[in-house]
Amino acid sequence: MFRNPIGISILAFFSAFYTLTGYTAESENIEQKTITWVKNDAPPFYIAKGNCQNGFGDQIQTIIERNLPEYRHQTFQVPLSRLEYTWAEYSPLCFATMIYQTPINDQYILSHPNAMYMPHGIITTNKFADSLPIGADGTVSLEEIIRGKKVSLGHIAGRSYANKVDNLLAKYSDNVILNTRSGSTETQGVLNMLSQGRFDILIEYEFVLNHYIDEGDYPNQLRFIPIKETRGEYILGAIGCTNSPEGKLAINSINTALDDVLHSRSYRRAVADWLVPVGDEVNYWTAFDKALKESLGKSN
Secondary structure, three states, X not given: OXXXXXXXXXXXXXXXXXXXXXXXXXXXXXXXXXXXXXXXXXXXXXXXHHHOOOOHHHHHHHHHHHOOOOEEEEEEEOOHHHHOOOHHHOOOEXXXXXXXXXXXXXXXXXXXXXXEEOOOEEEEEHHHHOOXXXXXXOOEOHHHHHHHOOEEEEEEOOOOOOHHHHHHHHHOHHHEEEEEEOOOOHHHHHHHHHHOOOOOEEEEOHHHHHHHHHOXXXXXXXXXXXXXXXXXXXXXXXXXXXXXXXXXXXXXXXXXXXXXXXXOHHHHHHHHXXXXXXXXXXXXXXXXXXXXXXXXXXXX
């Protein structure tokens, strides 16, 4: 039988084209998984001013995103107070700068530790600081302050301070007058109110106040005083994602990525920029590696 080689070639071409286009169409129907990230306006964790992405949380999220190419990533900004009501709206929704402790509700789950913070302290005005019983080591007992008298505390809605401080505030809740702020510019808002004498103290990280002082704000108005009860301790951070099947898959992917991320140069630079006390670098990184070893059960 005579066979037309041209006809066979054309048939083969169209067969291949059909197979290729069929595969492509099928592939396009497979939607890429998406992680929706949230940020709040809380420098220096997230710096929204001037579309800046140099905050600590900004950088950590970007590094994680680069290490999860199997996901599509999108981000939007919400006040911290709304995060509690936002977990279920997206699956998964993730937030890069949470405290590594037992979740306060069942709406989210946490990754392995991804950061280590020096403990919170008290930020207050010079006038109020002069009335505090500051010890020889430069610390002040939070329990002594709020046990003896009523104290007004500036507070960002939805904010937690880790177990030891949270428990003290709960224990003496009758003496703690909360001045809660929510909405945009949360951190700067409470600092402005504090500097105006609207309340007595704010519980915050020292590097947060340092950021605003570096920006030219509150240079001689506010002071940071370490809290005696948490002096020498550290607070671990983690990534939180929606407590759902999709969220658990995202956390598993994030945990896998963290093995490399935590030792990458880009991550260590981000940490050094914000979280490492100047002059105490060796002690910080030694404590950081020890904390990871204890939390993850492996050497780092």
